[in-house]
Amino acid sequence: MTFSRRDFVKTSVMGAVAAGMDGAQPATAEAGHLEHASQSETPKRSVIICAHNGHAYVEAAYAFLKNGGDTLDAGIQVVKGPEDDPNDDSVGLGGLPNEEGVVELDACCMHGPTRRAGSVGAVRNIINVSMVSKAVFEHTGHVMLVGEGAERFAVAVGFPRVNLLTERSRKIWLLWKEYNSDRDWWGPGMADPHWHPPAPDSKPQAELWQEKIQQLCQRAGELGIEPEFQLAAVRRVIFPPTGTIHCSVLNEKGEMSGITTTSGLAFKLPGRCGDSPIIGAGCYTDQDVGSAGATGAGEENIKVAGAHTIVENMRRGLSPQEAGMDALKRIVRNYNGDMTKLHYMDMTYYILRKDGAYASVCLWEGYAAGHPHRFVVHDGTLREEVATPLLKGFSQEWPPFPTIPEELKKNSVYVK
Ligand code: GLY
Numbered sequence: 001m002t003f004s005r006r007d008f009v010k011t012s013v014m015g016a017v018a019a020g021m022d023g024a025q026p027a028t029a030e031a032g033h034l035e036h037a038s039q040s041e042t043p044k045r046s047v048i049i050c051a052h053n054g055h056a057y058v059e060a061a062y063a064f065l066k067n068g069g070d071t072l073d074a075g076i077q078v079v080k081g082p083e084d085d086p087n088d089d090s091v092g093l094g095g096l097p098n099e100e101g102v103v104e105l106d107a108c109c110m111h112g113p114t115r116r117a118g119s120v121g122a123v124r125n126i127i128n129v130s131m132v133s134k135a136v137f138e139h140t141g142h143v144m145l146v147g148e149g150a151e152r153f154a155v156a157v158g159f160p161r162v163n164l165l166t167e168r169s170r171k172i173w174l175l176w177k178e179y180n181s182d183r184d185w186w187g188p189g190m191a192d193p194h195w196h197p198p199a200p201d202s203k204p205q206a207e208l209w210q211e212k213i214q215q216l217c218q219r220a221g222e223l224g225i226e227p228e229f230q231l232a233a234v235r236r237v238i239f240p241p242t243g244t245i246h247c248s249v250l251n252e253k254g255e256m257s258g259i260t261t262t263s264g265l266a267f268k269l270p271g272r273c274g275d276s277p278i279i280g281a282g283c284y285t286d287q288d289v290g291s292a293g294a295t296g297a298g299e300e301n302i303k304v305a306g307a308h309t310i311v312e313n314m315r316r317g318l319s320p321q322e323a324g325m326d327a328l329k330r331i332v333r334n335y336n337g338d339m340t341k342l343h344y345m346d347m348t349y350y351i352l353r354k355d356g357a358y359a360s361v362c363l364w365e366g367y368a369a370g371h372p373h374r375f376v377v378h379d380g381t382l383r384e385e386v387a388t389p390l391l392k393g394f395s396q397e398w399p400p401f402p403t404i405p406e407e408l409k410k411n412s413v414y415v416k
Contacts, residue, residue, distance in 0.1 A: 043254055043356040047379040050078050050247035050350060051295050053088055055376045055384065057081035062378045065251055072111045072134060072257035075247040079130045079261045082245050086166045089236070090243015093127045094166040095263020096236065098270045101173045103164035106277035107133040107261035108144075112287030121146040121277035122270075125161045126154045130261040133277070135159075143279065147271065164263075168233075171223045176237045176267050179216060194222070209399035213238075231402065239367070239396050240266040244276055246283060246293030248352040256287035256354065258307075265298060274298020280308035289315045290354050292324070296347035296363070304330040310351055320351040321388060324361035328390040331363065339391075346395035348373050348387055360387035364395040370403070 046065050048058055061069075061077040083092025090096070097103045107129040108119035118136035121144065123129050132154045136145055145153050155161060165173075178187035188195050196215075203211075213234055220230040244262035260282040264274045275281035275298035282298070284307035285291035292310040294301045301307075306327045313323035327349060335341045348362040360375040371394075373387040 043250055043252060043354065045356050045379050046252050047250045047352055047356050047358060047377065048074065048078065048247065049352050049358050049360070049375060049377045050075075051245045051348070052374045052376055052384060053082045053090065053243075054078040054245050054247055055382075058376055058378045059382050061247075061249075062382070065249065070111075070257075071113070071249040071251050071255045072109060072259065074251075075109070075249045075257050075259040076130050076134065078247040079245045079259055080128055083128050083130060083261055087168075088243075089166075089169050089172070089263070089266075090241060091245055091261055091263055092129070093162070093164055094169050095164060095243070096169050096241070096266035097165055097173050097263075098272070099267050100270055101165065101170065101177075102270065103169070103263055104268075104270065104272075105129040105164070105262065106264050106273055106282075107259070108277045108279050108283050109133045109259040110257060110279065110283060110285035110291070111137070112256040112285050112291070115287075117143050117279050119144040119277045119279055120150040120154075121273040123147070123150045123154065125151055125164060126159050127162050127164065128159065129154075130259055132157075132159060133259070133261075144277065146273070146277075168225065168229070171220070171225050172233045172236055173267065174223055175216065175220055175225070175233060176240070178219065179237050194218075206400055213399075213402065235396075235401060236266060238399065238401070242266075242274065242296055242298060244282075244295040246295055246350050248285065248291035248293055248350055250291070250352055250354065250356060254287065254354060256285050256291045256352070258283045258285040258291040258293050260293045260295075262295075275301035275306065278302055280305045282307060284308040284311050286311050286315070287354065290320070290352055292349055292351045294347060294349050297345035300331050300334070300345050301347060303334055306347070306349060310349060314351075314353055320353050320357050320359035321361060324349040324351050324359055325388075325390055328361060328363050332390070342391070343393075343395060343397060346373075348375070350375055360385070362387040362389050364391055364393055365389040366394055367396045368394050368401065368403075 057078045061074045065074040082088040086094035095103045104122045106121045110117045116137040118133040120132050135157050181187045216234040217230045220233045225233050242265050246260040248258040250256045260276045262276040281302045283293040292307040294306050309327045310323045352358045362373040366372040374384045
């Protein structure tokens with residue numbers, strides 16, 4: 001964000017001249033300059049960029065990086081925090097489960113210095129799938145392992161089997177199950193004193209939703225969800241989240257790595273993999289150019305190969321922000337700009353260029369007014385910044401959802 005495209009091209013060309021172009025012939029003059037320049041250019045600073053849920057872990061990872069720590073290991077330090085945290089229900093332990101109530105995790109990583117990549121999808125019973133994705137390239141000749149095979153591989157290389165489903169996530173899943181149970185036997189039956197018939201259709205939709213949300217909050221309490229989390233739990237039921245954390249890392253030597261880990265779309269079909277374990281969608285790193293990763297609607301990101309598209313855009317000379325906006329526009333194009341459909345999805349990209357320039361861009365401003373998409377960056381100073389949206393408005397504008405009071409949010413960063 002602090003470097004313009006022109007600056008990047010200029011410094012790249014200067015770097016290319018200094019490097020003597022290594023005798024190779026570029027396919028085109030501009031592409032050649034960028035490729036060779038970026039290979040020889042060393043950034044002046046280390047930079048870490050990640051999703052907002054990595055905030056608490058970035059300072060330690062940055063110190064590790066400054067002490068000569070590997071870029072991928074620094075990224076893993078960041079994403080392992082939310083993976084280990086049972087209260088972060090978007091990643092690792094305590095992640096929201098699939099439709100059968102089973103937590104399935106996805107992750108992938110790319111190690112720039114050795115140009116290796118690893119990935120795991122739909123893994124059960126293992127917390128740190130970020131580390132398992134690294135173990136795939138360390139211990140096998142493969143890049144991607146999924147399902148039961150990935151779990152057995154993780155155990156074979158020393159990861160413990162753990163029950164990933166926390167009580168809170170199980171109760172939210174149960175609430176979701178009941179909410180979707182107009183046609184099966186889940187939820188209280190007619191013999192239950194709290195049973196009530198479906199609301200009459202004559203009422204305005206907004207009023208019906210208000211009643212529905214109140215009923216769901218009450219049911220959340222009956223299921224034992226703590227009062228300060230009930231509204232947040234209902235939000236997760238009505239708008240199943242995709243969660244996820246991505247982290248891209250650059251050191252002063254110009255080495256780069258990227259890593260993404262998630263429990264994926266809440267209440268998904270068993271075996272569903274989103275973008276997070278897909279190299280080129282959830283994460284892509286080419287340390288000659290840059291690194292990018294994604295959080296948000298996995299299916300949409302796979303279709304535009306988001307992270308790869310962004311890195312290739314930067315290779316062509318686009319700034320990190322321009323590169324990310326182009327990927328978002330491809331998502332909009334896939335729906336012919338239909339705003340009704342686009343309101344059902346969101347996407348945030350985290351982008352880091354080899355020279356230390358960075359950006360985060362998002363499809364919508366946030367999920368609701370007052371909740372802009374934020375990301376974390378550390379380039380010597382740790383801070384949060386607001387991501388730049390492509391579209392004005394919010395992804396969860398319908399049905400109308402009550403604002404969660406500030407005093408409830410104080411109790412937990414995950415009440416949102
Ligand atoms: N972006 C995470 C997922 O869709 O699974």
